[in-house]
Amino acid sequence: xxxxxxxxxxxxxxxxxxxxxxxxxxxxxxxxxxxxxxxxxxxxxxxxxxxxxxxxxxxxxxxxxxxxxxxxxxxxxxxxxxxxxxxxxxxxxxxxxxxxxxxxxxxxxxxxxxxxxxxxxx
Numbered sequence: 001x002x003x004x005x006x007x008x009x010x011x012x013x014x015x016x017x018x019x020x021x022x023x024x025x026x027x028x029x030x031x032x033x034x035x036x037x038x039x040x041x042x043x044x045x046x047x048x049x050x051x052x053x054x055x056x057x058x059x060x061x062x063x064x065x066x067x068x069x070x071x072x073x074x075x076x077x078x079x080x081x082x083x084x085x086x087x088x089x090x091x092x093x094x095x096x097x098x099x100x101x102x103x104x105x106x107x108x109x110x111x112x113x114x115x116x117x118x119x120x121x122x
Contacts, residue, residue: 008035010063010070030060032067042066 006017006025013035017025025033034042042062049057 006033008033008038010034010038010067012070013037028059029063032063034063038066038070 002019003016004019004022005014006022007014009032015035022033025039029039029042042059045062045065046057046059049062
């Protein structure tokens, strides 16, 4: 079983996948390899557009729309966006809990994340 690094053409996320899986995904999305999250977003767009609408949303249209969305909001590394979202969520949660109980706060003494490390691949 041969493993290859596949890069999502929408968000840029990299994953190790078998060639069979890569080809299967490409067959579903007009020859483009999409990560699981982006492929679900495209499928959702197709399903949502085809419910009750006179105009059928094609996969190609949905892929192009999602690629455009990702380009608009893309950072250099998709993992950074995920880490930023988690940090914001924890800050909000910390702010909410600190208003009711000042002794419960989430703090971090040092960064141990590999998100910014160029040798760390997805």
